[in-house]
Amino acid sequence: MNPQEPKPRLEDMTWPEARRAAQANRVVLIPVGAIEQHGPHLTVDLDNRIITWLCDETAKRRPDLVMSVPIIPYGFNTHNMGFPGTVSVEVEHLINYVADVARSFVRQGHKRIILINGHGSNSMPCALVARKIVNEHDDALAASINHWNLARDLAAKIRDTPVGGMAHACEFETSWYMHIAPDHVYPEKAVADMLAERSKQIWVDLMAGDGPVAFIDDWSRVSNGSGVEGDPATATAEKGRLYAEEEIKNLIAFCEEFQAMPVKPRRNYTARGTDPNPYYNA
Numbered sequence: 001m002n003p004q005e006p007k008p009r010l011e012d013m014t015w016p017e018a019r020r021a022a023q024a025n026r027v028v029l030i031p032v033g034a035i036e037q038h039g040p041h042l043t044v045d046l047d048n049r050i051i052t053w054l055c056d057e058t059a060k061r062r063p064d065l066v067m068s069v070p071i072i073p074y075g076f077n078t079h080n081m082g083f084p085g086t087v088s089v090e091v092e093h094l095i096n097y098v099a100d101v102a103r104s105f106v107r108q109g110h111k112r113i114i115l116i117n118g119h120g121s122n123s124m125p126c127a128l129v130a131r132k133i134v135n136e137h138d139d140a141l142a143a144s145i146n147h148w149n150l151a152r153d154l155a156a157k158i159r160d161t162p163v164g165g166m167a168h169a170c171e172f173e174t175s176w177y178m179h180i181a182p183d184h185v186y187p188e189k190a191v192a193d194m195l196a197e198r199s200k201q202i203w204v205d206l207m208a209g210d211g212p213v214a215f216i217d218d219w220s221r222v223s224n225g226s227g228v229e230g231d232p233a234t235a236t237a238e239k240g241r242l243y244a245e246e247e248i249k250n251l252i253a254f255c256e257e258f259q260a261m262p263v264k265p266r267r268n269y270t271a272r273g274t275d276p277n278p279y280y281n282a
């Protein structure tokens, strides 16, 4: 590597290099993952490996624009503790921990932070952390992305599983893993496990959004025992490659916009403030 070229990953930098990364306003990609069961055919590190790969690969292609940093490897998983190989962090701890990490980068001079979430149940905590960071700082913005949402449009075109059947250790996640970690996939052990419908208002699909009612029961009560939610049989390494490339492309496009996004000064229209408001001049 050319010594002048910016390095993609924080852990490979010296402190002067880390300082330059912040000065260059590189967008910080923080992977937030989980160690959890992914059915009998995938290893428990799936969420972590996918988002680490996605962040590192994106940073390798655009080290001028983004920097990837070490993963937060454990997530909110209390509903899944009936399965072996799963670790859970209480949601309040996760929020505070991720916020502390994100704040550190702001304190070091970074102005754009993105939490790259790899685990469904981290979605809400990550979104809350991003909002906390925005609320707390005048010159820094933070956002959160569930990585699979970056490939939603593509999934609508290439998926074989019907909507409502792609949620966990499914066609999507298995395809990703066949692409980046084929030695961690055991196709002969793959089983289809579609959750029984409990209400017309409740459904969860990774790639097509959720039903109107937010209700997540304990996994051991709803799973037939495999831990799968979906049908991994239609997964292929080629679909995984397409998903990975689509996510990188959309992530780079968003990072370009996010880096350039202006941060306006906050206004205070209350009785304590003096900002003029065109709609109120009493």
Ligand SMILES: [Zn+2]
Binding pocket: 038, 046, 047, 118, 119, 120, 168, 169, 173
């Ligand atoms: Zn997963």
